[in-house]
Amino acid sequence: MGRGLGRGRGRRRGGRGHAVGALPEAIAALSQTLPAGPSPEIFRRAKFDRPEAAPALWQLLFRVLSPPPAAGARASPALGAQVRLVKSALCSQGYPRRVLAQLPEDGSQGSRELLLALAWLLARGPLLEHLLAQTRVWLGDEIPLCQYEALASPGPPAPCQEADGPVDIRHLQWLVGKLRFRWRDLITSQQEQCALLSKIHSYTRGCHSDRSLGHLSVAETELLRDPEGGRQLLQRLESENARLEAALEWRRQELVFWRWMDTVLGSCPPEASPATFLPRDPASGPGELELAARELHGLHEELRAAVEPRRAAWEAKAGGWGPEWSTAQRATQEAVGRDLAALQRAWDQGGAPARPHRPCRLVKRDAGAVEGPGLRAAELTGALRIRESRLETALGRLQTRCRQELARLAGAEPGLIWILPPVAEGPRACPAGGAPALTP
Amino acid sequence: MLPAGCSRRLVAELRDALDACAERQRQLERSLRVSRRLLQTWEPAETPAAEPTPEPETDEEAPPPAGTPSPQDLRELELLTQALEKAVRVRKGVSKAGERHRALSLKSAATSRATTASAPPLASGQAVRGASETKPPRGVQQTTVPARGLPECRLPSVGDRTRMGRGASTTKPRPALRDQQIPPSAAPRAPEAFTLKEKGSLLKLPMAYRKAASQNSRLWAQLSSPQTSDSKDAASVAKTQFLQKMKTTSGWPGSGLAAAEVEAEAGLLRKACSLMRRRMEEVLSTDPADRMQEYHALLTLEGLQVTAGQCLHRLQELRAAVAGQQLGPWPEGRCCRASVPCGGRADPTWSPQLLLYSNPEELQSLAVLGLRVAMLDQQIHLQKVLMADLLPLVGAREPPGPPWLALCRAVHSLLCEGGERFLTILRDEPAD
Numbered sequence A: 001m002g003r004g005l006g007r008g009r010g011r012r013r014g015g016r017g018h019a020v021g022a023l024p025e026a027i028a029a030l031s032q033t034l035p036a037g038p039s040p041e042i043f044r045r046a047k048f049d050r051p052e053a054a055p056a057l058w059q060l061l062f063r064v065l066s067p068p069p070a071a072g073a074r075a076s077p078a079l080g081a082q083v084r085l086v087k088s089a090l091c092s093q094g095y096p097r098r099v100l101a102q103l104p105e106d107g108s109q110g111s112r113e114l115l116l117a118l119a120w121l122l123a124r125g126p127l128l129e130h131l132l133a134q135t136r137v138w139l140g141d142e143i144p145l146c147q148y149e150a151l152a153s154p155g156p157p158a159p160c161q162e163a164d165g166p167v168d169i170r171h172l173q174w175l176v177g178k179l180r181f182r183w184r185d186l187i188t189s190q191q192e193q194c195a196l197l198s199k200i201h202s203y204t205r206g207c208h209s210d211r212s213l214g215h216l217s218v219a220e221t222e223l224l225r226d227p228e229g230g231r232q233l234l235q236r237l238e239s240e241n242a243r244l245e246a247a248l249e250w251r252r253q254e255l256v257f258w259r260w261m262d263t264v265l266g267s268c269p270p271e272a273s274p275a276t277f278l279p280r281d282p283a284s285g286p287g288e289l290e291l292a293a294r295e296l297h298g299l300h301e302e303l304r305a306a307v308e309p310r311r312a313a314w315e316a317k318a319g320g321w322g323p324e325w326s327t328a329q330r331a332t333q334e335a336v337g338r339d340l341a342a343l344q345r346a347w348d349q350g351g352a353p354a355r356p357h358r359p360c361r362l363v364k365r366d367a368g369a370v371e372g373p374g375l376r377a378a379e380l381t382g383a384l385r386i387r388e389s390r391l392e393t394a395l396g397r398l399q400t401r402c403r404q405e406l407a408r409l410a411g412a413e414p415g416l417i418w419i420l421p422p423v424a425e426g427p428r429a430c431p432a433g434g435a436p437a438l439t440p
Numbered sequence B: 001m002l003p004a005g006c007s008r009r010l011v012a013e014l015r016d017a018l019d020a021c022a023e024r025q026r027q028l029e030r031s032l033r034v035s036r037r038l039l040q041t042w043e044p045a046e047t048p049a050a051e052p053t054p055e056p057e058t059d060e061e062a063p064p065p066a067g068t069p070s071p072q073d074l075r076e077l078e079l080l081t082q083a084l085e086k087a088v089r090v091r092k093g094v095s096k097a098g099e100r101h102r103a104l105s106l107k108s109a110a111t112s113r114a115t116t117a118s119a120p121p122l123a124s125g126q127a128v129r130g131a132s133e134t135k136p137p138r139g140v141q142q143t144t145v146p147a148r149g150l151p152e153c154r155l156p157s158v159g160d161r162t163r164m165g166r167g168a169s170t171t172k173p174r175p176a177l178r179d180q181q182i183p184p185s186a187a188p189r190a191p192e193a194f195t196l197k198e199k200g201s202l203l204k205l206p207m208a209y210r211k212a213a214s215q216n217s218r219l220w221a222q223l224s225s226p227q228t229s230d231s232k233d234a235a236s237v238a239k240t241q242f243l244q245k246m247k248t249t250s251g252w253p254g255s256g257l258a259a260a261e262v263e264a265e266a267g268l269l270r271k272a273c274s275l276m277r278r279r280m281e282e283v284l285s286t287d288p289a290d291r292m293q294e295y296h297a298l299l300t301l302e303g304l305q306v307t308a309g310q311c312l313h314r315l316q317e318l319r320a321a322v323a324g325q326q327l328g329p330w331p332e333g334r335c336c337r338a339s340v341p342c343g344g345r346a347d348p349t350w351s352p353q354l355l356l357y358s359n360p361e362e363l364q365s366l367a368v369l370g371l372r373v374a375m376l377d378q379q380i381h382l383q384k385v386l387m388a389d390l391l392p393l394v395g396a397r398e399p400p401g402p403p404w405l406a407l408c409r410a411v412h413s414l415l416c417e418g419g420e421r422f423l424t425i426l427r428d429e430p431a432d
Helices: A022-033 A040-047 A051-065 A079-092 A111-124 A125-135 A147-151 A169-203 A218-225 A227-266 A289-317 A325-347 A377-411 B004-039 B069-090 B155-170 B196-202 B205-222 B229-250 B259-285 B293-323 B358-397 B403-417
Strands: A360-364 A415-421 B353-357 B426-427
Touching: A022 A040, A022 A125, A022 A169, A022 A227, A022 B069, A040 A051, A040 A111, A040 A227, A040 A360, A051 A079, A051 A415, A079 B196, A079 B259, A111 A125, A111 A227, A111 B229, A125 A227, A125 B205, A147 A289, A169 A218, A169 B004, A169 B358, A169 B403, A218 A227, A227 B205, A227 B229, A289 B293, A289 B358, A325 B259, A325 B293, A377 B259, A377 B403, A415 B259, B004 B196, B004 B259, B004 B358, B259 B293, B353 B358, B358 B403, B403 B426
Parallel strands: A360 B353
Antiparallel strands: A415 B426
């Protein structure tokens, strides 16, 4: 596997300080590890910028840069669309060479540049491991606990639905209601799934060859029920094993590849004059930067409004507090300093979520026998409850802020009475313009 | 009507949220289908020639379709088959040994009138009872139980079904047999209806699968183990050098920031903002009990103000970098955010951990809690997005008059009540 292709052809001359003839193996290993990897011949042609190698590389980069399609999803888009997406994704990640953006959209040229782009992606991070993990065959049962993934990337990019014009706010209300119902459905379905899983786990107790697991998972039971499906699962496992072995082989050989890439880069002509870029399309939505700007400005204002009177009041009281005050003062300053530093650390750490994203395989075990490695559902539940209540509080705070803001805006409108909907603690009403308050 | 830009943004956000939910629901329903099917009675699948199911002698030990045969089982199967055939011949009074396959199913009587004496081989046709038949020997089996040749003399439970079937078949005096496609090489199999509940613990995973699975986890472990060899270090050095060279050969005057990095940092700043805000609200909501606490509160607020100022400064820098158009073409829409991760938020190669639970309620509450947390996350995000766009509209008082009141009411409901409740606005007419 991953060997022998092109042996005797394209060997690098010695003097690289590494095994001669390892380049074909390295490239073959890379080609096998990559999903939809092009043949090693394509790589070699790309070094010489041969046009026939370009489409395969565009498709490879498209596959690498876009989320993998879900089972039975739409067919891959046309080459032109793939080219556009690849260009856009690479540029947004900071690809340093502008030649890429100038390549024609019919995908007919630029194989050397694409080879460089692939190498750039490989050099920046654990690309191969990430790609392998994307299509990993899961044999166990899971429940959704890694929410960030589920919601942050809602699948392949849908075409921008620019056709919609201005909408009535009732349309928004309808969408929000629809969302509520979908969540309710989701929760009910999940509950049913848990009940079924529990049964299957109980019924197959003692069947698994791995003692620590003890019972079969749905996938394993299904392969017993349906031998044809089982064969397919086995095939997927075996091909994944082949890719994993190729990845390990790549690791052993990759140094040769990097040396080779140096020569590829060296054979490129120097960059031409800078190209022009499109300014950012303002209609494409606020984006994180704008949202951050609004929120920070708002916060800063509120802090200023809170600090000024307090500082004034404090200064007014100053004086006559005696020597022990200064030590206390210093202690307070230090305490506050530590406090704020800890707060800053909380977001400085790259925003990594507290919960590990490590996938979990569900295992049912009797309550008495809970020793050994693994997470306990009860502990996770506790941690999640804390998180839930924090989020609920945060949401409540946001809603209260909105209430206050709307009250302020509405308050300027005289002659109206605003009757708020009843809430659990009891009805409130918000008077406007000095009119007497009515309660429902 | 809402302005066009606002409409588009908000509709897009809500549609994203709806799509994420729908995707999750689809996956869940796929899993549910599989699980439900597993808990029903299993139909013995068409087994390949390599794995015929041995004929169980008694009721209780029907092995799964993927079990391995033994020569003795096959011999017994043959013998049993012959015995069955003989029994059928005797019963029917037909001398020719024709019927090797037997299947039961409910069939319309209209097609079963023919009274041929010799039943043709039943590979595809219909076996028909002779006119001399005085009692329907075949019971009628429920369609949920897979139909296979079941000798009625064999098993008491089958006999029960036969009796039941007889009762049901009185309305159809001549139930015909319709044969099923049974590969000629296999003798009629008649495993008991396999349910996971009764016989789940007898299952055994095939060897090929076990080998592949253990190799799989071994390879993943190897892949994710930290590499400390020299070749790894040399490779990292080579990679860094390559990246450096890529940058220098491009002649890029850029600030070195990628659009994706800007977005990521902006996200961090938002997180910082919400953490600071939470602390601020904590401080503001407690009345200081003494001078010391008052001082503490004051210092905290001032410190937060300074930090917020620093964040704003960083924001200005990011904005300048964006405005300077040094970041290259902007990604279309929001599509490219979740592709290749920058810096490994989570190690994708970790082997799965075990998540232990002991009863279904525990599992259910955990799963539901997970979903609730995800839902709240989404709600908070949507709340912020809606606030950013809708509050300014209300403030602008546009359109004036009753439409603005309707807008206020709708915005209040969306932003303050989660869209679930509405307020009422009354005009305070002075009584004349």
